[in-house]
Amino acid sequence: MASHGLTYDGCNFFRQRLVLSTLSGKRVKIKNIRSKDDDPGLRDFEASFIRLLDKVTNGSRIEINQTGTVLFYQPGLLHGGPIEHDCNTQRSIGYYLEALLMLAPFMKTSLKATLRGVTNDPSDPTVDLLKSTALPVMKKFGIDGDGFELKVLKRGMAPGGGGEVVFTCPVRRTIRPVQLTDPGKIKRIRGVAYSVRVSPQMANRIVESARGILNQFIPDIYIHTDHMKGPNSGKSPGFGLTLVAETLNGSFLSAEMASTPQGQGDPILPEDLGRNCAKLLLEEVYRGGCVDSSNQSLALLLMTLGQQDVSKVLLGPLSPYTIEFLRHIRDFFQIMFKIEVQKPSEDTRKGGDKILMTCVGVGYSNINKTIK
Amino acid sequence: SEEEREAGRTGDSGHCSEEDEEDDEESGDESMEEEEDAANATLTKQTASESEEEEEEEEEEGALRWKEGLQQKASEAFLRQQEAAPNLRKLVYGSVAEAADSEDEEEELGGLFRVSRPQNSKKFQANALDCSRFNPDTSHDWDLEEMLNSIRDCFVTGKWDENQ
Numbered sequence: 339m340a341s342h343g344l345t346y347d348g349c350n351f352f353r354q355r356l357v358l359s360t361l362s363g364k365r366v367k368i369k370n371i372r373s374k375d376d377d378p379g380l381r382d383f384e385a386s387f388i389r390l391l392d393k394v395t396n397g398s399r400i401e402i403n404q405t406g407t408v409l410f411y412q413p414g415l416l417h418g419g420p421i422e423h424d425c426n427t428q429r430s431i432g433y434y435l436e437a438l439l440m441l442a443p444f445m446k447t448s449l450k451a452t453l454r455g456v457t458n459d460p461s462d463p464t465v466d467l468l469k470s471t472a473l474p475v476m477k478k479f480g481i482d483g484d485g486f487e488l489k490v491l492k493r494g495m496a497p498g499g500g501g502e503v504v505f506t507c508p509v510r511r512t513i514r515p516v517q518l519t520d521p522g523k524i525k526r527i528r529g530v531a532y533s534v535r536v537s538p539q540m541a542n543r544i545v546e547s548a549r550g551i552l553n554q555f556i557p558d559i560y561i562h563t564d565h566m567k568g569p570n571s572g573k574s575p576g577f578g579l580t581l582v583a584e585t586l587n588g589s590f591l592s593a594e595m596a597s598t599p600q601g602q603g604d605p606i607l608p609e610d611l612g613r614n615c616a617k618l619l620l621e622e623v624y625r626g627g628c629v630d631s632s633n634q635s636l637a638l639l640l641m642t643l644g645q646q647d648v649s650k651v652l653l654g655p656l657s658p659y660t661i662e663f664l665r666h667i668r669d670f671f672q673i674m675f676k677i678e679v680q681k682p683s684e685d686t687r688k689g690g691d692k693i694l695m696t697c698v699g700v701g702y703s704n705i706n707k708t709i710k
Numbered sequence: 711s712e713e714e715r716e717a718g719r720t721g722d723s724g725h726c727s728e729e730d731e732e733d734d735e736e737s738g739d740e741s742m743e744e745e746e747d748a749a750n751a752t753l754t755k756q757t758a759s760e761s762e763e764e765e766e767e768e769e770e771e772g773a774l775r776w777k778e779g780l781q782q783k784a785s786e787a788f789l790r791q792q793e794a795a796p797n798l799r800k801l802v803y804g805s806v807a808e809a810a811d812s813e814d815e816e817e818e819l820g821g822l823f824r825v826s827r828p829q830n831s832k833k834f835q836a837n838a839l840d841c842s843r844f845n846p847d848t849s850h851d852w853d854l855e856e857m858l859n860s861i862r863d864c865f866v867t868g869k870w871d872e873n874q
Contacts, residue, residue: 348836410873523866556865617852631844658843677798
């Protein structure tokens with residue numbers, strides 16, 4: 339454990355700093371959080387995130403100054419167990435869940451988190467996306483079994499929310515190193531078109547237009563329509579689409595779009611949404627790799643925390659968020675990845691450049707896990 | 711290395727590392743020289759009786775021809791290298807050239823209050839929205855047939871490698 343902590347400026351990459359701090363046991367101090375803003379300090383959703391972190395850990399010390407522009411965090415032990423959390427509706431549950439996915443395998447007892455709030459909004463990965471892509475990524479690293487699932491009980495669109503999801507995850511003592519260098523070809527496309535508090539016909543219109551674009555590549559497309567009613571439909575109307583392309587080697591590439599939240603900007607037609615989302619999926623296929631762009635940092639974290647062995651993962655171009663995550667991994671775990679660019683050969687039509695990430699795990703073992 | 715050289719010679723768009731680049735230039739030189747020799751050979755056949763001076767002149771001209779468009783060639787090579795993979799490791803882990811701290815620029819009003827200017831570029835980034843989403847490249851227009859063709863082999867319906 340480090341004697342001195344790390345210091346950062348600004349509220350960007352807030353979650354990765356706190357998550358890595360919790361896993362590494364290093365203290366972190368974040369200064370100048372919106373210090374020049376008209377409304378300085380931490381926002382409600384960040385406060386809500388800190389409360390969630392406090393719920394899953396035991397013995398964390400959190401200090402925030404009067405204006406909320408400075409945060410000091412001394413991590414405790416990851417406890418886990420059953421927790422319930424009302425996620426602030428400024429951000430969707432995906433915002434909170436992304437961090438929980440990173441922490442969950444390293445708890446003392448297996449996590450059963452009931453999260454309430456906005457399940458789908460346009461800015462963060464939705465719970466549907468995480469369910470169909472993040473979970474398969476974690477399975478590759480040996481995190482699977484009975485109690486590993488993410489269930490959407492109620493759907494709640496932005497801005498009202500009212501959704502509910504349950505995430506359960508077993509604990510692991512060590513993480514398996516992986517060699518994911520060949521994604522294989524895409525064998526099928528699956529998806530969920532959801533609609534709440536609007537006509538169920540909306541979902542069908544989305545499916546129709548998305549299929550129109552994707553059918554020229556592959557015939558095996560099934561987009562499930564999900565219309566939740568009554569108390570399961572949350573507080574705001576809306577609709578959206580999540581598309582997932584599955585490859586022969588079990589990699590998942592995804593794209594999604596959600597309708598504009600009620601009262602914020604121009605409404606979008608379901609046909610346009612379907613088409614645009616299908617194009618986003620094509621963009622994701624162009625980027626390619628064994629892990630899609632929204633789960634890059636999760637995969638890199640699990641590689642870092644693996645046993646002391648070489649892990650390789652082929653990715654598409656690194657997102658700005660991932661690049662910052664790599665820098666944070668270096669700060670907290672002193673691990674630097676080997677980054678190699680793989681150019682596709684001229685005659686193949688397999689999209690853009692791929693990036694092969696290689697590292698040796700730190701040999702992290704979950705000291706919190708109880709031995710039965 | 712023969713293959714590499716071949717690839718270098720065709721000079722395919724930005725598909726060469728630094729080594730290839732050198733190869734390219736070398737092979738370019740060689741081919742130039744070969745041409746020169748060939749030209750000289752024919753010349754000597756035609757004008758066998760002519761004095762050696764002229765031959766030297768011819769050689770000089772050849773040398774000058776070799777120097778033609780050197781700047782352009784260099785700039786092309788540079789651009790190709792720029793297009794080729796940037797050193798990602800440097801990009802990720804290299805030291806960030808930090809913009810001069812604007813803290814000093816703060817004006818003072820009556821020697822008592824400081825005017826704080828919110829959201830200058832660096833600070834703005836530090837306080838940007840914490841979001842993991844990777845926005846798509848806007849230059850890709852997925853209505854175009856060539857764009858669609860660029861990913862066809864990613865699907866099982868596309869072309870397969872022979873060993874698969």
